Amino acid sequence: GYKDCFSRCYPDCRAKGNGKAFCNYTCFFECISVPAPVFPPAPPQAxxxxxxxxxxxxxxxxxxxxxxxxxxxxxxxxxxxxxxxxxxxxxxxxxxxxxxxxxxxxxxxxxxxxxxxxxxxxxxxxxxxxxxxxxxxxxxxxxxxxxxxxxxxxxxxxxxxxxxxxxxxxxxxxxxxxxxxxxxxxxxxxxxxxxxxxxxxxxxxxxxxxxxxxxxxxxxxxxxxxxxxxxxxxxxxxxxxxxxxxQSMDQFVRSAVVGSACATTMSVHSGPPYQCTNVALAGHSGFSTQMSSAVENMSDVPAHSLPLGQESVVKEADGQQHQQQSLQMCEGIRENMVSSNASHLKSQVLSANNPSANVDVEPSQSSKVEKAPRKKKYDPDVFFKVNGKLYQKLGKIGSGGSSEVHKVITSDCTIYALKKIKLKGRDYPTAYGFCQEIEYLNKLKGKGNIIQLIDHEVTDKTLLQEVINGSMTVKDGRIKDDQYIH
Ligand SMILES: Nc1ncnc2c1ncn2[C@@H]1O[C@H](COP(=O)(O)OP(=O)(O)OP(=O)(O)O)[C@@H](O)[C@H]1O
Structure with a gap:
């Protein structure tokens, strides 16, 4: 207001012949009272x-x-x-x-x-x-x-x-x-x-x-x-x-597997049903496998006292190869065979295993019974029997050059992997070599990241005797009967 007013006033004043000081003074008082212009409000900021x-x-x-x-x-x-x-x-x-x-x-x-x-x-x-x-x-x-x-x-x-x-x-x-x-x-x-x-x-x-x-x-x-x-x-x-x-892989894997396995067992197989009351895992804390592998729960029968006079059972570490051909193989088995009360223990295993199951009982000591052909009282299509303990088949997991591996479940609803090595037609040295796995796995018991051997059984008596002796004397011939290593 003042500025505009002054800019108009001053030139006019001078044009009338007035001096600068006069015009300044006059215009100042003339324009000083002019109100300042009111500007429109600023546009709202973005x-x-x-x-x-x-x-x-x-x-x-x-x-x-x-x-x-x-x-x-x-x-x-x-x-x-x-x-x-x-x-x-x-x-x-x-x-x-x-x-x-x-x-x-x-x-x-x-x-x-x-x-x-x-x-x-x-x-x-x-x-x-x-x-x-x-x-x-x-x-x-x-x-x-x-x-x-x-x-x-x-x-x-x-x-x-x-x-x-x-x-x-x-x-x-x-x-x-x-x-x-x-x-x-x-x-x-x-x-x-x-x-x-x-x-x-x-x-x-x-x-x-x-x-x-x-x-x-x-x-x-x-x-x-x-x-x-x-x-x-x-x-x-x-x-x-x-x-x-x-997480604890043991529990993570097992609980998941076991939970479903019971249902699978009950619904799929026609054999004597196992009662899945609980999951007995506590006794297998050393079972560190992440591959759901194992063979048998022998917590009720110490491994070192197993009746190996007839059989031995093996659990296999996946992918593990045992290539040494030492004649000292199967020492672990030989040690286990010192048991003097094998028959007695085996009877205990059988009776403790599953009384309701249709298991074959160890023949009595009478020669008459011993000569009688062993008749399986369990369905081999449904069960494996290792050292008298039954394992119900849940399905084949895999197979290798010498074996097939099955997922199995025990009467206490524990899931294991059972490796079955068929010996029929194999020469003795080869079959003997399979026993190395037992030896090595026994030595590796309790080691982390190593599959734990739970139990083992060798059904071939001749082979077993060779193992007991610690040397391979039978070098010729092949195993003719249906014999297995579990
Ligand atoms: N503990 C286990 N848990 C789960 N699966 C297993 C276990 N052990 C073996 N398997 C499965 O079974 C397959 C065969 O096992 P493995 O390799 O031990 O047999 P093999 O007869 O010794 O084989 P090869 O003679 O060729 O070495 C494995 O590839 C794996 O798929």
């Missing part, structure tokens, strides 16, 4: 551009009129609370290219660190979209679900940028993994991807928004998206494996 924590400091001293000239974006810390508000709160984040935001902004509270870096672009506007399904009060921030679309003002194209919040994602996984709820973790972590991104159609972004048909970077979008979620899945797998490794 709130949407300054609504994020990261941008407020930059926007505060920016002329709103220049907001359109923002270009290169940097990392933007998105306030989760704000980001979670509303439905698909699309917000343009204008970041002045000349006023670079720090490349790394500390994660504050529930803030979200988002990489909006566009080093090669200028004059672009960054749009940060938040997942409408998120509820910050209920779920942790879904980093994965946050994607940034960057529109280049020059080209009109869009480019999906990867959310760079790996550390936060890791932290979230850790915290969730502690709950051991991996499935929940996956659901939480990737629910948005399941719901949105997996159904992502060409021409749309993960929110179902249309992407311009002339989107020249659509392939890059997809690639970026795959990278995001693929990384997440990889982390998931890793976390899951880690979690499993941290």
């Amino acid at each position: 709130e949407s551009s300054c609504s994020f924590e990261c941008a407020k400091s930059s926007c505060a001293h920016l002329d709103p009129g220049t907001m359109q000239n923002f270009s290169r974006a940097s990392r933007v810390l998105v306030n989760q609370g704000e980001a979670s508000k509303g439905s698909i709160s699309t917000t343009s984040v204008a970041v002045n290219n000349d006023k670079k935001l720090p490349q790394k902004i500390a994660n504050r509270g529930a803030g979200r660190l988002v990489n909006v870096g566009l080093d090669q672009r200028k004059d672009s506007v960054v749009e940060i979209r938040t997942n409408p399904q998120e509820d910050s009060s209920l779920t942790p921030p879904s980093i994965i679900g946050t994607v940034i679309n960057v529109r280049d003002n020059n080209t009109g194209s869009f480019e999906r940028q990867q959310v760079e919040a790996g550390m936060q994602v890791e932290e979230k996984k850790e915290s969730l993994a502690v709950s051991s709820s991996l499935d929940d973790l996956k659901n939480n972590q990737f629910s948005s991807s399941d719901n949105s991104n997996l159904t992502f159609q060409k021409g749309q972004d993960q929110f179902g928004n249309r992407v311009p048909a002339n989107d020249q970077d659509s392939k890059q979008h997809d690639l970026a998206k795959i990278r995001i979620y693929g990384t997440g899945e990889a982390h998931m797998t890793q976390k899951r494996d880690e979690l499993r490794n941290h």
Whole structure:
């Protein structure tokens, strides 16, 4: 007001022939009372551009009129609370290219660190979209679900940028993994991807928004998206494996297997049903296999006192090869054969095993009974019998060059792997060599990561005698009868 007034007054005054001092004085008093002009209120600041924590400091001293000239974006810390508000709160984040935001902004509270870096672009506007399904009060921030679309003002194209919040994602996984709820973790972590991104159609972004048909970077979008979620899945797998490794594999595997095995046994096989009352695992703490392997639970009969006068039983370590051809093989077996009360013990085994089962009982000491042909009182199609103990077949696990391995279950509902080596047709030295496994596994009992031998049985008497002797005297001939090593 004053300025305008004075600029009009002074020239007029001078034009009338007045002096400078006079005109200054006159115009001063004339214009000093002129009220100052009332300017229209400033246009509202682009709130949407300054609504994020990261941008407020930059926007505060920016002329709103220049907001359109923002270009290169940097990392933007998105306030989760704000980001979670509303439905698909699309917000343009204008970041002045000349006023670079720090490349790394500390994660504050529930803030979200988002990489909006566009080093090669200028004059672009960054749009940060938040997942409408998120509820910050209920779920942790879904980093994965946050994607940034960057529109280049020059080209009109869009480019999906990867959310760079790996550390936060890791932290979230850790915290969730502690709950051991991996499935929940996956659901939480990737629910948005399941719901949105997996159904992502060409021409749309993960929110179902249309992407311009002339989107020249659509392939890059997809690639970026795959990278995001693929990384997440990889982390998931890793976390899951880690979690499993941290658990007791024995119990993890066994309880899972045993639980179902009982049902399988009861429903599939026609033999005498075993009563699955409990899972006797405590007695096998040294059973460190992760391959559900073992042969027999002989906790009721010490291995060193087994009646090996007739048979020996073997459990096999998967893939383990015993190639030494020492004549001292099977020492463990020989030691075990010193038992003087084999028959008595075997009777105990049989009676203690499963009285209700239809097992064949050791012939009495009368010669009459001994001469009688042994008649199996159990169904060999359903059971294995090792040292008088029955193992119900649950299925074949695998086979090797010399054997076949079966999954079996005992009367106390313990799952084992039983390796059956058929001896018929083999020469004695070869069969003798199989006994090495018994020796070695006996020596390796209690060692970590080694399959534990529970029991063993060699049905061929001649071979057994050779083993007892500790030397292979029978070098010719082959085993003719149906003999086995279990
Ligand atoms: N303890 C076990 N638990 C689970 N599976 C097993 C176990 N032992 C063996 N198997 C399965 O049985 C297959 C054959 O076992 P293994 O290799 O011990 O037999 P093999 O007759 O000694 O073989 P080869 O003579 O070829 O060495 C294995 O490949 C594996 O699949």
